[in-house]
Amino acid sequence: MPLSGLDIFKLLPKTNCGDCGVPTCMAFAMKLAQKKAELSECPHASEEAKETLGAASEPPVRLVKIGKAKPLEIGNETVMFRHEKTFFHQTGIALQLRTSEDEEQLLSKIKEIENYKVERVGEELKADLFFISHDSEEKDVFLKTLQLVKQNSTKGIILDCPDKEALKEGLDWLKDEQPAIFLKEEVTDKDIELAKNHNASLVLTAYSFDDLARQSEKAKQAGVNDLILNLASKNAGLQLQHNTIMRRSALKKNFKSFGYPLFTFIQGENEFDFLAKASLFLCKYDSIIVLPRFNKAMLYTLFTLRQNIYTDPQKPIQVDPKVYPIGEPSPESPVFVTTNFSLTYFIVSGEIENSGISAHLVVCDTEGQSVLTAWAAGKFVGEKIAAFIKDIKLEQQVKTRKLIIPGFVSQISGDLEESLPGWEVIVGCQEAADIASFVKTVKLT
Numbered sequence: 001m002p003l004s005g006l007d008i009f010k011l012l013p014k015t016n017c018g019d020c021g022v023p024t025c026m027a028f029a030m031k032l033a034q035k036k037a038e039l040s041e042c043p044h045a046s047e048e049a050k051e052t053l054g055a056a057s058e059p060p061v062r063l064v065k066i067g068k069a070k071p072l073e074i075g076n077e078t079v080m081f082r083h084e085k086t087f088f089h090q091t092g093i094a095l096q097l098r099t100s101e102d103e104e105q106l107l108s109k110i111k112e113i114e115n116y117k118v119e120r121v122g123e124e125l126k127a128d129l130f131f132i133s134h135d136s137e138e139k140d141v142f143l144k145t146l147q148l149v150k151q152n153s154t155k156g157i158i159l160d161c162p163d164k165e166a167l168k169e170g171l172d173w174l175k176d177e178q179p180a181i182f183l184k185e186e187v188t189d190k191d192i193e194l195a196k197n198h199n200a201s202l203v204l205t206a207y208s209f210d211d212l213a214r215q216s217e218k219a220k221q222a223g224v225n226d227l228i229l230n231l232a233s234k235n236a237g238l239q240l241q242h243n244t245i246m247r248r249s250a251l252k253k254n255f256k257s258f259g260y261p262l263f264t265f266i267q268g269e270n271e272f273d274f275l276a277k278a279s280l281f282l283c284k285y286d287s288i289i290v291l292p293r294f295n296k297a298m299l300y301t302l303f304t305l306r307q308n309i310y311t312d313p314q315k316p317i318q319v320d321p322k323v324y325p326i327g328e329p330s331p332e333s334p335v336f337v338t339t340n341f342s343l344t345y346f347i348v349s350g351e352i353e354n355s356g357i358s359a360h361l362v363v364c365d366t367e368g369q370s371v372l373t374a375w376a377a378g379k380f381v382g383e384k385i386a387a388f389i390k391d392i393k394l395e396q397q398v399k400t401r402k403l404i405i406p407g408f409v410s411q412i413s414g415d416l417e418e419s420l421p422g423w424e425v426i427v428g429c430q431e432a433a434d435i436a437s438f439v440k441t442v443k444l445t
């Protein structure tokens with residue numbers, strides 16, 4: 001049973017010193033009970049408290065890291081639904097490499113995967129891991145593949161190698177790289193020993209809840225606690241059910257055997273089936289999905305979905321409010337106005353750029369809200385935009401006295417003109433995609 005805030009409070013020093021960042025021991029106890037803090041944040045906790053609260057204050061889903069240079073962190077989730085709080089560690093996307101492919105083919109695939117990056121709303125999106133399946137007869141080919149990956153990539157590695165001797169040599173070669181070992185079969189003492197000696201995590205595979213819980217308990221008892229769970233299921237519906245039950249058991253029932261990140265190897269009959277499954281398990285509740293083939297269109301879709309799911313809904317991504325030059329604007333160039341919601345900014349600036357003109361883009365502080373939301377909340381209205389424009393002394397930066405506002409907020413044009421004497425307000429198009437045609441039909445300066 002999870003401990004209540006009051007149970008935890010009884011074990012704390014009760015001095016209310018505030019060294020943990022909250023003013024009272026009771027407030028800290030409540031944070032611990034909600035898994036929003038860790039006991040180590042109280043420097044005065046007694047040994048008894050550490051012993052009693054140690055396990056109870058562990059996050060319900062363990063944090064596991066794979067890789068060395070920029071390790072992928074997965075797990076440590078505290079909620080079932082993103083809107084309850086947020087999801088913290090985004091699903092790692094792994095691409096499969098097979099050792100049976102010839103060296104040239106492998107090298108070009110590794111390079112292609114490594115170089116595929118998408119920039120979206122100011123973030124760089126890319127795949128996180130290589131999943132190396134040893135399906136050739138020869139041990140040396142496995143080691144050669146590891147070498148190719150290490151020479152051409154900094155991504156973390158999951159090893160799928162049924163040949164334990166080759167696996168051991170591979171792990172020796174990957175010393176200090178924090179890889180993960182994927183097990184298709186029941187975990188053995190040998191697997192546990194390899195994981196312990198090489199600082200590797202284990203991906204456990206089972207076909208029933210009981211079996212998975214038993215294996216995770218066995219590995220934990222033997223000293224390997226960096227586990228990732230793969231409950232293989234017959235179809236996507238069943239897998240969704242399994243994933244939901246495991247996440248719920250970990251969070252709501254504090255069932256420690258399922259308190260680890262989840263894993264799925266995605267298989268599909270065609271590209272649509274494949275993408276649907278990958279999207280489903282990315283949302284609920286896998287921490288790693290493995291894709292058997294590299295497909296840019298599919299990856300782009302998954303990157304976008306992942307970015308949306310793992311963005312904190314309480315903190316919209318925003319850009320700094322200021323004037324942004326688009327292209328190489330002169331003082332005579334037109335002035336567009338928008339909000340500082342990242343997605344809005346990147347779409348509008350991109351469309352202005354695509355239209356072939358240079359312009360000034362005034363990005364107002366709307367606390368990261370989009371145009372209509374900010375308008376409805378009273379944050380993107382004539383008076384506030386005018387105050388911002390005066391504040392940044394726009395008149396000294398440009399010669400034009402025309403402002404182009406988004407077509408969706410045409411109703412603020414009168415107020416804005418009243419608040420900014422000497423300026424003319426032009427109502428722009430509603431959709432950013434129409435900017436290119438809009439700039440050709442209207443005199444903007």
Ligand code: SF4
Pocket residue numbers: 012013014015016017018019020021022023024025028041042043044045
């Ligand atoms: S640091 Fe420890 S003793 Fe001090 S207020 Fe926080 S919980 Fe209480």
